[in-house]
Amino acid sequence: MIKLYSHNQKAYDLAVNMLKDTKKAAIVHPTGTGKSFIAFKLCEDHPGKTICWLSLSEYIFSTQLENLYEATNGYKPNNIVFFTYAKLxxxxxxxxxxxxxxxxxxxxxxxxGATFWQKGVEQLLFTYS
Structure with missing residues (x-):
């Protein structure tokens, strides 16, 4: 089970409410404060839902998964479909x-919004608004 720090729990709760209201939310926190754990909490709380996760690289994502695994004594979400922005x-x-x-x-x-990656992101968001 993922236990969030209080500042991340607050951000998670706000994001969940925003998702209900607007279907969009953004977590804007400094590097290293646990934003990926907030996203993994969404995966944990919705195990029957498919989560499309976009990242800069497979290495960054695998490192995030390793950190999650260590922090939770073995939790690995199985509902993530991962792509790099370049692949998309x-x-x-x-x-x-x-x-x-x-x-x-x-x-x-x-x-x-990078020049080349933007096209794939726009197509994904257009398809799944």
Missing amino acids: MGMSKEEIQAIHPNYIILDEYHRA
């Missing part, structure tokens, strides 16, 4: 339509 950029419309996510996590989302 090269996916066809049909491949994106096959994802069927219930939630989309844009890790390092400020990078989602």
Whole structure:
């Protein structure tokens, strides 16, 4: 079970409420404060939902998973479909339509607007508004 620090629990609760109201939420915290744990908490709380997780690299994501595994004595979410922004950029419309996510996590989302990556992110968000 994921136990969030109080500042992250507050952010998680606010994000969940925003998702209910607007279907969008952003967590803006400094580097190293546990934003990925907030996203993993969403995965844990919705095990039957598909979470599309976008990140800069497989290495960063695997490191986040390792940190989660160590902090929770072995929890590994099995409802994540992972892509790098670069991979998403090269996916066809049909491949994106096959994802069927219930939630989309844009890790390092400020990078989602990069010249080349933006096209893939826009297609994903257009398909699953």
